[in-house]
Each structure stands twice: as structure tokens, then as C-alpha cells.
Amino acid sequence: SYVLTQSPSVSVAPGQTARITCGGDNIGSISVHWYQQQPGQAPVLVVYDDNDRPSGIPERFSGSNSGNTATLTISRVEAGDEADYYCQVWDRYSDHVVFGGGTKLTVL
Amino acid sequence: QVQLQESGPGLVKPSQTLSLTCTVSGGSVSSGGNFWSWVRQPAGKGLEWIGRIYTSGLTSYNPSLKSRVTISVESSKNQFSLNVSSVTAADTATYYCGREGIRADMHVWGKGTTVTVAS
Numbered sequence: 268s269y270v271l272t273q274s275p276s277v278s279v280a281p282g283q284t285a286r287i288t289c290g291g292d293n294i295g296s297i298s299v300h301w302y303q304q305q306p307g308q309a310p311v312l313v314v315y316d317d318n319d320r321p322s323g324i325p326e327r328f329s330g331s332n333s334g335n336t337a338t339l340t341i342s343r344v345e346a347g348d349e350a351d352y353y354c355q356v357w358d359r360y361s362d363h364v365v366f367g368g369g370t371k372l373t374v375l
Numbered sequence: 376q377v378q379l380q381e382s383g384p385g386l387v388k389p390s391q392t393l394s395l396t397c398t399v400s401g402g403s404v405s406s407g408g409n410f411w412s413w414v415r416q417p418a419g420k421g422l423e424w425i426g427r428i429y430t431s432g433l434t435s436y437n438p439s440l441k442s443r444v445t446i447s448v449e450s451s452k453n454q455f456s457l458n459v460s461s462v463t464a465a466d467t468a469t470y471y472c473g474r475e476g477i478r479a480d481m482h483v484w485g486k487g488t489t490v491t492v493a494s
Contacts, residue, residue: 298478309471309487315480353422357479362435364424364479
């Protein structure tokens with residue numbers, strides 16, 4: 268089945284830009300969604316279909332997807348952005364949904 | 376605004392069946408264009424997609440769990456359910472229900488319910 272690979276951790280100073288990557292075979296050909304999960308809470312969708320934002324999600328959150336890598340970019344990082352982030356895709360050939368292993372974002 | 380709420384036993388004995396229900400409010404489980412899903416997360420670990428059901432009743436399951444999982448819809452109660460049979464300690468996790476869009480984008484999540492498998 269389809270596999271998504273994320274780095275376990277990313278660290279960034281406040282005000283800087285965080286980039287969280289998600290690797291997959293030809294992932295650029297499918298839609299990627301990103302979720303933020305704060306400790307003890309349910310995940311929240313922050314980017315869907317590569318680069319769309321649900322209402323209420325700040326413009327600081329954006330996404331891109333090309334080749335074998337999708338990227339979630341968080342600009343002007345704030346302390347409140349510290350969380351786990353997961354990428355997700357729907358493999359239309361198998362009709363299965365797959366999550367990446369997650370990346371812990373630490374704000375220094 | 377659609378809201379979801381999981382319910383079910385917090386403790387299940389090994390080899391028994393785990394049964395959870397997700398109640399939909401602010402919308403209808405029968406409305407087209409959406410999938411109703413289950414995701415779980417063992418403590419300290421990542422998210423694992425369990426499966427989903429469309430309003431037509433069409434289901435899709437994680438291949439690693441397929442032999443033990445059933446997802447169903449109860450339209451009259453505006454609920455959908457998850458059954459996991461023959462549970463072991465490895466099934467201990469927080470279970471979330473959710474609503475997926477056509478490309479599995481999960482815009483709505485329940486708060487989650489923790490299930491422990493132990494004797």
C-alpha cells in the first residue's frame with residue numbers, strides 16, 4: 268500500500284518559517300491534506316487539496332506538492348503552532364486512506 | 376455546523392469485540408458527498424486510518440485491519456458505528472470518528488474516546 272514518510276521532528280525559532288515535508292511515490296499527482304494535533308486534542312485540518320485552507324485557519328499555513336514531496340509551510344511561526352503535524356492522502360487505486368507518521372514541530 | 380461525538384465502553388476484554396458509535400449532529404449521516412470514517416491513535420503514536428463508509432453503504436477498510444473491522448450506518452439514529460473483533464492490547468487507543476470529503480479530507484472530527492483492552 269501507499270507509504271508517506273515524514274521527518275520525526277522539526278525545530279524553528281519564533282517568527283521564522285517552518286517547513287514540514289511528506290514524501291511519497293509521485294505524491295505530486297494526488298491531493299495531500301495536512302492536520303495539526305495539539306496534545307490531548309483531536310486533529311484539526313489546516314490544509315487540504317495541497318494548498319487550500321479551511322475557514323478559520325490563518326494564511327500563515329500553506330502547502331505545496333510536486334514530484335515526490337509535499338510541503339506544509341508555516342510562516343511567522345508562533346509558540347501556539349507547536350504541535351504534531353500529519354500529512355494524509357487518499358490512494359484512489361486501492362481506495363485506502365493513508366497518514367504519514369507525523370512530525371513534531373518544536374518552537375524554540 | 377456538523378458535530379460528531381464518539382461513545383462506547385472504555386474497557387474491553389481481550390478476544391472480545393470493541394463497539395463504538397459516532398452520533399452526528401447539525402447534519403445528516405445520509406447526506407451525499409461525504410464519507411464517515413474512523414481513525415485511531417495509540418498513546419504516543421501516530422494516526423491510523425481504520426476505514427470509512429459512504430452514504431450508499433459502500434465501505435473501505437485498512438488492509439491491516441480489514442478481517443476484524445466492520446463500519447455501518449444507522450440512518451434512523453443519525454449515527455455510524457465501528458466494530459473491531461478479536462481485540463488485543465494492540466487495539467488500545469483513542470478512537471476518533473470523522474467526516475471525510477471526496478478526497479478523504481477530514482474537515483470534521485469527534486473529540487475522541489479512549490478504549491483500553493485489558494482483562
